[in-house]
Every structure is written in C-alpha cells, then in structure tokens.
Amino acid sequence: MRSIQNFINGEFVAAESGKRFDKRSPLDNRVIASIAEAGRPEVDAAVKAARAALTGEWGGLSTDQRVELLYGVANEITRRFDDFVEAEMADTGQPHHVMTHAFIPRGAANFKVFADVVKNVPSESFQTPTPDGRGALNYSIRVPKGVVGVISPWNAPFLLMTWKVGPALACGNTVVVKPSEETPLTTTLLGEVMNAVGVPKGVFNVIHGFGPDSAGEFLTQHRGVDAITFTGETTTGTAIMQAAAKGMRDVSFELGGKNAGIVFADCDFDAAVDGIFRSSFLNSGQVCLGTERVYVERPIFERFVQALKAKAEGVKFGRPDDRASNYGPLISQEHRQKVLSYYRKAVEEGATVVTGGGVPDVPADLADGAWVQPTIWTGLPETATVVREEIFGPCCHIRPFDHENEVVALANDNEYGLSTTIWTTNLSRAHRVAARVEVGITWINSWFLRDLRTAFGGSKQSGIGREGGVHSLEFYTETRNICVKL
Numbered sequence: 001m002r003s004i005q006n007f008i009n010g011e012f013v014a015a016e017s018g019k020r021f022d023k024r025s026p027l028d029n030r031v032i033a034s035i036a037e038a039g040r041p042e043v044d045a046a047v048k049a050a051r052a053a054l055t056g057e058w059g060g061l062s063t064d065q066r067v068e069l070l071y072g073v074a075n076e077i078t079r080r081f082d083d084f085v086e087a088e089m090a091d092t093g094q095p096h097h098v099m100t101h102a103f104i105p106r107g108a109a110n111f112k113v114f115a116d117v118v119k120n121v122p123s124e125s126f127q128t129p130t131p132d133g134r135g136a137l138n139y140s141i142r143v144p145k146g147v148v149g150v151i152s153p154w155n156a157p158f159l160l161m162t163w164k165v166g167p168a169l170a171c172g173n174t175v176v177v178k179p180s181e182e183t184p185l186t187t188t189l190l191g192e193v194m195n196a197v198g199v200p201k202g203v204f205n206v207i208h209g210f211g212p213d214s215a216g217e218f219l220t221q222h223r224g225v226d227a228i229t230f231t232g233e234t235t236t237g238t239a240i241m242q243a244a245a246k247g248m249r250d251v252s253f254e255l256g257g258k259n260a261g262i263v264f265a266d267c268d269f270d271a272a273v274d275g276i277f278r279s280s281f282l283n284s285g286q287v288c289l290g291t292e293r294v295y296v297e298r299p300i301f302e303r304f305v306q307a308l309k310a311k312a313e314g315v316k317f318g319r320p321d322d323r324a325s326n327y328g329p330l331i332s333q334e335h336r337q338k339v340l341s342y343y344r345k346a347v348e349e350g351a352t353v354v355t356g357g358g359v360p361d362v363p364a365d366l367a368d369g370a371w372v373q374p375t376i377w378t379g380l381p382e383t384a385t386v387v388r389e390e391i392f393g394p395c396c397h398i399r400p401f402d403h404e405n406e407v408v409a410l411a412n413d414n415e416y417g418l419s420t421t422i423w424t425t426n427l428s429r430a431h432r433v434a435a436r437v438e439v440g441i442t443w444i445n446s447w448f449l450r451d452l453r454t455a456f457g458g459s460k461q462s463g464i465g466r467e468g469g470v471h472s473l474e475f476y477t478e479t480r481n482i483c484v485k486l
C-alpha cells in the first residue's frame with residue numbers, strides 16, 4: 001500500500017496533526033493508499049513556500065530559462081510515462097489505452113505548449129500622438145500574478161491538473177495544488193518530477209485533503225493566494241467564488257455541463273454512432289464535455305438508437321491492465337450511489353430503458369467495485385431530472401427532432417453551456433447551428449479533438465473565463481502598461 005505525503009517546499013511531508021485518510025480502488029473497493037491530510041499549518045507552509053519562491057531563484061529566471069525547465073518537466077513525465085500510467089490507473093480504474101493515448105501524454109503536452117506560448121507571444125504597443133508633436137510610446141509587459149491556488153477534480157486528474165499548472169508556471173507564477181481526495185497519486189508523482197528536473201523549491205506544492213473544512217477550503221480562504229483556478233462542480237465553484245471575494249482574488253472556473261449531441265439525418269452514420277458512443281461513454285461517462293442529451297433527426301432515430309445500444313452492450317468490464325477489457329468503473333462507491341439514484345429516477349419519471357439501467361455482472365474479485373452499466377433512455381420530456389441535471393455517469397437520453405430551429409432551442413434550454421458535438425455532412429448548416437448553440441466549445445463531426453492553442457471554457461453555469469494558448473495568459477499574468485514620452 002502506498003503512503004502519500006504532502007509536497008511542500010520541495011519536501012514530502014506528513015501532517016502536523018497526524019491525520020490521514022484512505023484511498024480505495026474503484027475496481028474492488030480495497031484500500032490502496034494512505035494519504036496525509038493537510039491542515040491549516042501545512043496549507044500555510046505551502047503558501048509561504050510558494051510566495052518565497054516568487055522572489056527567489058525562480059523569480060530571477062529569464063523566460064528562456066523557465067521555458068527550458070518546463071521542457072525538462074515534459075521530458076521527465078515522458079521518461080516516467082509508465083509510472084504515471086500505473087498511478088492514474090490505480091486512482092481511477094480506467095483502461096490502459098485511455099491513459100496511454102489521451103490522459104498521460106496530455107500532461108507532458110500541457111507543459112510544452114504553454115512554454116511555447118510564453119516564448120512566442122508578442123506584447124502590445126501603441127504610438128501615441130502628443131500636442132508637442134514628439135509623441136509617446138505605450139507598451140505593455142506581462143508579470144506573473146503571484147501564488148496561484150489550483151483545485152482539481154478526479155475525472156481526468158493528471159490532464160486537468162497540469163492544464164492549470166503548465167500555464168501557471170510558464171507565466172512565472174508559483175502554485176499550491178489541491179488534487180481531488182479521490183485521485184492523489186499523479187499530482188504527488190509530479191513533485192518527484194519537479195525535484196528531478198531542478199525546478200526550485202517552493203514553485204510547485206501539493207496539499208492533500210477534502211473540500212469543506214479541509215485543505216481545499218483552507219487554501220481558497222488563504223489570503224496569501226493571489227488567484228484561484230478551479231475545475232469541478234458548479235456548486236463547488238460557487239463556494240470558491242465566495243472565498244475568493246475576500247481580498248478580491250481573481251478566479252478561473254471550468255465547471256459542470258449537460259452537453260447536447262446533435263445528429264442530423266445526413267451525417268456519416270457510422271462516424272456519428274462512434275462519436276456519440278465516445279462522447280457519452282468514454283471514461284465511464286465521467287467527462288465534463290460528454291453528451292448526456294442526444295438529439296437525433298427523426299428519419300434515422302430508431303436506427304441510431306439501435307446502433308448505439310449495440311455498442312453500449314459490447315463493452316467489456318475489467319481491470320485496466322487486463323487487455324481483454326475496455327471499460328472501467330465509476331470513481332467511487334459514493335459516486336456510484338449518485339449515478340444509480342439517477343438511473344432509478346429515470347424509470348420513475350417514465351423513461352424507456354433501451355439498455356443498462358443497473359449494475360453489470362463482473363467477476364467475483366471485482367464485486368465490490370463501483371461498476372455500473374452504460375445506459376440509454378428514450379421517451380422522457382425535457383423537464384425530466386435526468387435530461388436536466390448533470391449525472392456524470394455512462395448514460396444518455398436520446399430524443400428525436402424534426403427541424404434545425406427546434407434542435408437549437410432544445411440544446412440551449414439548459415442552465416449549463418460547456419460544449420456540443422454536431423454530426424452532419426451539410427457544412428453550411430453545421431456552421432450555422434454551431435454559431436447559435438450557447439456553449440464555449442463546439443465540435444463538428446468530432447468530439448474532444450483538442451488543440452491546446454484554442455480558447456477552452458464554458459458559457460452560462462459551465463464556467464468563468466477561457467484558458468488555452470494566449471487566453472491562459474489573461475488569467476495567469478497581470479498586464480502592466482508603460483507610457484514613455486518621447
């Protein structure tokens with residue numbers, strides 16, 4: 001069993017209180033790690049270390065030197081690829097190929113891409129006329145915001161944490177990271193990487209624990225934190241925004257979603273079925289960008305439902321390192337109870353269960369794991385609970401539609417606005433619909449196809465701000481304008 005410590009000022013340390021909590025495997029509910037829970041003293045020490053580092057060796061590095069260090073971090077992640085894959089599989093129970101093809105490579109990319117952004121970004125300048133005719137020159141410089149608090153979730157832990165830490169460090173900030181209590185392993189491993197590469201002490205700190213009345217809240221309330229970047233539930237975002245209001249600290253939020261998939265009858269049918277299968281069921285449906293509401297144009301509705309059903313029924317549950325399996329459990333028993341309660345609610349509210357709706361048969365050694373069946377419903381009104389609320393499980397409701405305007409209205413009739421995926425071969429219509437859907441990210445004939453230079457974030461209750469490429473600089477730096485009279 002692993003013993004996991006906090007990582008403060010370059011050292012792995014326990015908690016003064018001696019408090020620890022257990023991490024259980026989603027596969028079989030066995031305890032796989034014991035984690036030191038940071039109290040106020042550890043949070044305070046981490047924030048102080050981060051502040052001191054701002055004016056130490058780190059603060060004195062040139063952009064090029066910082067960029068070289070971050071390339072080093074990316075290379076070291078790649079060198080220790082198998083360790084990261086193993087740790088993330090242990091935490092999440094998700095399949096090996098998801099780790100090796102998507103989640104772990106993105107960790108390295110998150111450092112490389114933002115190193116390149118800060119190296120290449122120009123700064124603004126204006127020639128300003130003055131009455132004496134000699135003029136003035138205005139130009140801006142970007143400086144780090146300071147100590148950034150990073151609070152991250154459990155669904156793609158390494159990808160989502162490094163998506164914040166990469167740009168924060170590239171811009172010259174220091175960070176204190178509070179990973180989800182469900183997934184402490186890869187963030188802790190990153191501490192080893194930072195030391196191996198020679199990132200100065202105090203630049204990257206990790207504190208473990210929970211949200212309310214624990215490390216998460218202690219960090220967001222700490223007045224030594226200059227800005228907070230958070231990915232997680234909208235309700236948690238509300239609590240963090242309240243904490244950040246004291247001291248006027250800036251926030252960047254990537255929050256929940258209840259995303260629509262829109263499938264027109266003229267789509268490439270097989271590609272659309274594959275795409276919606278991935279968007280509804282990848283990572284056991286625990287993807288903020290996933291589609292839990294699917295709208296299919298009536299002429300292909302029945303055929304589409306049957307094709308998606310066949311794919312959902314074809315998954316093979318099992319351990320991530322069992323190459324014959326391709327499907328994992330939910331993150332925890334607690335989350336499974338939540339998802340199963342939505343499964344029951346769907347039936348109570350009159351859904352037709354096309355497939356799933358319960359717990360799958362799994363081998364005896366996995367019987368205590370957080371397994372649920374991929375589930376498809378039809379026949380519900382838009383007011384049904386499972387059509388309105390984010391479930392964050394492997395499930396979707398599919399509804400037929402007849403007109404473009406109707407489907408745009410259906411897609412927009414939700415308090416969230418994170419992403420959408422549109423399937424059609426009529427590109428004029430695709431562009432038209434994309435411009436009208438109230439979300440931050442639209443994919444046409446694809447899903448979760450990422451270019452890290454693009455703006456990423458949510459509309460409505462799905463977030464505040466945009467990150468990605470130069471957009472990340474807006475949050476992770478302060479712009480200073482300098483006016484020179486010539």
Ligand SMILES: NC(=O)c1ccc[n+]([C@@H]2O[C@H](COP(=O)([O-])OP(=O)(O)OC[C@H]3O[C@@H](n4cnc5c(N)ncnc54)[C@H](O)[C@@H]3O)[C@@H](O)[C@H]2O)c1
Pocket residue numbers: 151152153154155160178179180181209210211212216217220231232233234236237239240253254255256257287288390392418458462463
């Ligand atoms: N928009 C996006 O990019 C995006 C990406 C991934 C996940 N998500 C969302 O994240 C959610 C799933 O993740 P989760 O269940 O880990 O979210 P969560 O909000 O429960 O927890 C996220 C993090 O916040 C911490 N936390 C909880 N309460 C806190 C408080 N009061 N103060 C400070 N920290 C606190 C948790 O310990 C954890 O580290 C879903 O809603 C999903 O849509 C959004």
Ligand SMILES: O=C/C=C/C=C(\O)C(=O)O
Pocket residue numbers: 155156160163286287288289450456
């Ligand atoms: O579960 C949510 C996944 C979010 C993905 C990103 O934040 C990203 O690709 O940068």
